[in-house]
Amino acid sequence: MADLSVNICGIPFKNPIIPASGVFGYGREYERYYPLSKLGGIATKGTTGAKRTGNLAPRVAETTSGMLNSVGLQNPGIDHFIAEELPHLLACDTVILANIAGATAEECAEVAAKLDKTDVHMIELNISCPNVKQGGAAFGTSCTAAAEVTRAVRRATSKPLCVKLSPNVTSITEIAKAVEGEGADAVSLINTLLGMRIDLRTRRPILRNNMGGFSGPAVFPVAVRMVWQVANAVKIPVIGMGGVASGEDAAELMMAGASAVQVGTAIVQDPYAPLRIIDELNDWLDANRIQTAAELTGTVKPW
Amino acid sequence: MKQDKYTDLLTYIIVSMTQLTAAAWSMVIECPEVAGKAQPGQFVDLLPDGNFTLRRPISICGIDRAAGTLRIVFEVRGKGTKALSELRAGDTVNMLAPLGHGFTLPEQSARAILIGGGIGTPPMLPLAEYFGKNAVVISGFRSKDSAILQEDFAGTGAKTILCTDDGSAGRYGLVTLPLEEEIKTQKPDLICACGPMPMLRATAALAETYEIPCQVSLEERMGCGIGACLVCACRTKDKNGDEQYTHVCKNGPVFDAKEVLW
Numbered sequence: 001m002a003d004l005s006v007n008i009c010g011i012p013f014k015n016p017i018i019p020a021s022g023v024f025g026y027g028r029e030y031e032r033y034y035p036l037s038k039l040g041g042i043a044t045k046g047t048t049g050a051k052r053t054g055n056l057a058p059r060v061a062e063t064t065s066g067m068l069n070s071v072g073l074q075n076p077g078i079d080h081f082i083a084e085e086l087p088h089l090l091a092c093d094t095v096i097l098a099n100i101a102g103a104t105a106e107e108c109a110e111v112a113a114k115l116d117k118t119d120v121h122m123i124e125l126n127i128s129c130p131n132v133k134q135g136g137a138a139f140g141t142s143c144t145a146a147a148e149v150t151r152a153v154r155r156a157t158s159k160p161l162c163v164k165l166s167p168n169v170t171s172i173t174e175i176a177k178a179v180e181g182e183g184a185d186a187v188s189l190i191n192t193l194l195g196m197r198i199d200l201r202t203r204r205p206i207l208r209n210n211m212g213g214f215s216g217p218a219v220f221p222v223a224v225r226m227v228w229q230v231a232n233a234v235k236i237p238v239i240g241m242g243g244v245a246s247g248e249d250a251a252e253l254m255m256a257g258a259s260a261v262q263v264g265t266a267i268v269q270d271p272y273a274p275l276r277i278i279d280e281l282n283d284w285l286d287a288n289r290i291q292t293a294a295e296l297t298g299t300v301k302p303w
Numbered sequence: 304m305k306q307d308k309y310t311d312l313l314t315y316i317i318v319s320m321t322q323l324t325a326a327a328w329s330m331v332i333e334c335p336e337v338a339g340k341a342q343p344g345q346f347v348d349l350l351p352d353g354n355f356t357l358r359r360p361i362s363i364c365g366i367d368r369a370a371g372t373l374r375i376v377f378e379v380r381g382k383g384t385k386a387l388s389e390l391r392a393g394d395t396v397n398m399l400a401p402l403g404h405g406f407t408l409p410e411q412s413a414r415a416i417l418i419g420g421g422i423g424t425p426p427m428l429p430l431a432e433y434f435g436k437n438a439v440v441i442s443g444f445r446s447k448d449s450a451i452l453q454e455d456f457a458g459t460g461a462k463t464i465l466c467t468d469d470g471s472a473g474r475y476g477l478v479t480l481p482l483e484e485e486i487k488t489q490k491p492d493l494i495c496a497c498g499p500m501p502m503l504r505a506t507a508a509l510a511e512t513y514e515i516p517c518q519v520s521l522e523e524r525m526g527c528g529i530g531a532c533l534v535c536a537c538r539t540k541d542k543n544g545d546e547q548y549t550h551v552c553k554n555g556p557v558f559d560a561k562e563v564l565w
Contacts, residue, residue, distance in 0.1 A: 025531035029553070045533075053548050058524040060357070060534035062383075067356045069526070071533050074548060206524075216356050268526045269356055271399070272309035279307075 002285035003292040004278065006040070008237045008259050009160035009185045011121050013095050015040040016293050017250065017278045020241050020264035021099035021124065021164075022046060022071065026085040027092065033271045038278070041095030043188075043262060044085070046126050048100070049107045051077040061197045061206035066216025066243070067265055068195050070209035073101055078111045082118055090119055097162065101126040105139075105152040116157035123159050125150065127179075128166030128191035140166035140191070143178040150182035162186040162239060165230070167219075168194050172226050173233035180234045188239035188262065189230060190223050216265040219243045224256045231257020231298055245273070247280020254296040313350075314395045318372055323451045326378045327422065328388045329364070330396075335371030337400045342366075343429035344405025344520055344557040347375060348528035350397040351386035358399065359383045360525045362497065362556070364425035364452075373400070376425040376451065402528050403556050406430060406495055406518055412437060413492040416485055417461070418478050418506050420498020421445065424452055426520055430495055431459040439464065439491070441481050443502070447472035479505045486513050493518070496560075507560035517560035523551040530554075538564040 004015035019030075021043040027036050036042060054074025061068040075081070078100070089096045098120045102108035112123055127149055128140035139145045150163055163179040165172055167190035176187050192213025197206045205211070223242025231238045240258025244250055245266040253261050266273035285293060306314070318331040332347075341363055348358040365374030379388050390396060408430075409415075415434045417427040419442040431438050438461035444450040446469045456463045464481045465473030474481060479502070485491070490513065496506045497520035510517030526532035530553025539549045539562045546564060549555070 023527065023532050025533070029527070029529045029531040053546070054533065054536060056538075057534075057536040057548075059536055060524045060526050060532075062355070062357045065354060065356065067526075069532070069534055071536075074533050074536070265356060268532050269350065269358065270309070270313070270397075271527070271529065272312065276307060276309045 002282050002290060004282060005292075006260050006294045008239065009122065011095055011160060013040040013260060015278050015281075016254065016260040017274050017281070018043055018095075018097065018239070018260055018262045019267055019274055020262035021097075021126065023264045023267045026081075027089060030271055034275060037093035039094045039274055040260060040278075041097055041121075042089065042092075043097040043099050043124055044081070044089065045075055046073050046099045046101045047075050047078050047081045047111065048073060048102055049078055049111050051075065051080070056208040058206060058208055059212070061212070063195070063197060063214065063216070064218060066214055066218035067268070068197060068207055068212035068214050069192070070207045070212035072209065078114050082114060086118055086120060095121045097122045097124045099124040099126055099164070105149040108149050109152040109156040112153045112159075113156040116159055120159065122162055123153070123157060124162045124164050124188060125153050126164045126191070128164055128168075140175065141169050143174050146175050147178040147182050150179040150184050154183040160185045162188050164191055165189040166191050167222060167226055167242075173229050176230045176234050180236050184236060186237045186239060187230060187234065188241065190219070190226050190242040193219055193222065215243065217243045217245050220249060224252060227253055227258050228256040228300065244277065247277050247282070247284050250277055250281050251284055251296055254293065255298070255300040257298045257300070259294070259297050310397060313397050313399060315398050317390055317392055317394050317396055319392050320390060323376065324449055326449070327376060327451050328379070329374060329376045330387070330390070331365075331372050331374045332396065332398065333372055334398070334400065338366055338368055338371050338373050341373060341401035342405035343408070343433065344426055345401040345403045346556060347373065347398050347400035348402055348525070349387055351383045353386050355383050355386070357383075357526065358528055359387060360402070360528060360552070362426035362520065363401065364428050366429055376422075378422040399528055403552055404554060406557050408433060409493060411435070414489065415439075415493045415495060416441065416482060416491045418482060418494065418496035418498065418502070419443070420478060420502040421449065423498030423520070423522075426497050427495065428452060428455055428459075431456050431461045434461065436460040438462070439485050441466065441478045441485070443467070443478040443498070444472075445469065477505070478502060479509060482506065483509055486515065491515055496520070504565045507563065507565060510560055518557050519560050519563065520556045521551050521558060521563070522556070525552050528552045540564060
């Protein structure tokens with residue numbers, strides 16, 4: 001049995017596997033399958049200042065080795081989250097990363113300020129949602145905007161702050177350096193890639209929003225590349241994600257530079273995916289006589 | 304997906320597989336615990352073998368608690384349902400079940416009209432079994448070749464009315480014509496419906512006109528199937544009449560027709 005624990009920004013995680021924001025809601029649906037304490041942490045559904053209804057359906061389309069989604073940040077708002085969901089999550093004996101988003105830097109800062117008064121462990125600032133017109137990709141695709149929103153949130157909270165980056169950019173390392181420069185304690189990547197599918201019969205995009213976020217095993221090599229590039233460009237920890245579906249995928253992303261790994265689409269397919277990935281990571285470490293998961297981080301030997 | 308202790312929890316044995324029409328298949332799955340809990344109107348979510356990311360939600364067509372089995376009837380619509388149709392008795396299938404919110408049933412003595420359109424017909428069968436002779440089942444299909452489950456419905460003691468779009472079997476035309484006739488003959492206590500959106504919309508409109516409670520089973524492209532990922536959004540009204548998105552997999556698939564924003 002390997003030691004799976006990792007430490008990010010001073011927060012101890014019992015293992016490096018974290019359900020990614022959006023696929024796991026606030027955990028309640030998964031509790032009837034297993035205790036949430038088995039997870040390294042939980043990145044909660046993206047929460048905005050006010051309630052958001054989200055986009056029209058269809059919001060999902062299957063693709064080869066992946067899927068598209070266009071939920072559009074449907075959520076009940078930060079006050080509901082803090083009053084109705086957070087107390088339960090904090091009693092689950094796992095690290096809670098509250099994922100937040102907003103249409104403006106001020107909204108993000110306001111949400112972060114409210115969370116600052118709670119016992120949430122970490123704030124994950126989403127500057128990369130591809131499915132909303134404002135506040136999503138707009139922040140994540142320019143260094144200036146990414147820096148501005150990070151600065152505003154940094155002023156609003158002393159909680160460990162992780163900024164979730166968009167892959168839909170020319171240079172993700174420049175964005176990563178910009179948010180690091182404004183006081184981000186960690187970065188997480190990659191959010192979904194912008195994609196599209198068309199129904200040949202109707203000539204309509206399958207998603208009612210026309211475009212959506214592309215995820216799943218198909219994007220894994222992009223995630224490995226970007227995690228590697230960002231880990232080499234910044235000094236703060238990197239939380240990797242993007243198509244992870246097995247313990248070996250998690251090990252690979254950690255070698256690329258990730259200190260922990262989020263799992264998204266694999267959970268949409270199978271609620272037990274995070275537990276399987278934890279077990280497989282442990283088995284892989286044991287088989288390779290590696291004593292701790294943490295020692296994998298950044299150990300790729302590039303040519 | 305390779306088999307491990309987690310997939311074992313979701314793996315069930317197929318007891319029988321029967322082809323009903325060119326496209327429709329009937330699958331019976333051994334799952335005593337699931338069958339013990341399943342309610343009419345709920346669904347199962349099957350992961351086909353092969354390179355598929357998403358499960359395929361399929362409504363429950365039969366619940367046999369004594370035998371510990373569920374029956375589903377589905378149509379081959381794409382690669383995923385094609386893969387499911389290639390399974391045979393003795394094969395296993397990866398299934399999350401039972402899922403969703405089913406029909407809210409009144410006393411068995413209530414008079415119910417059950418409306419099924421095409422591959423929306425199967426979830427009406429457990430209801431026909433429940434209401435028996437107090438039910439009228441009106442099912443509509445494109446043509447005689449695609450009509451399914453007529454003998455099963457007749458076997459429940461319910462009155463059955465078959466409609467086809469081309470008149471090749473039963474009555475020519477839409478299910479809403481016999482529905483209105485039946486309502487005028489004897490007003491039912493409840494209408495339940497599953498099928499294409501235009502059919503459900505027309506059924507809900509008739510139910511409203513005649514002030515009859517109506518429950519509809521909706522379909523939407525689905526993700527996790529358990530209410531977490533929020534992709535299968537359905538526009539509904541909340542208690543105050545405000546528009547909201549609820550989710551077919553958790554709040555539904557069965558909704559009170561009055562809640563749905565048509």
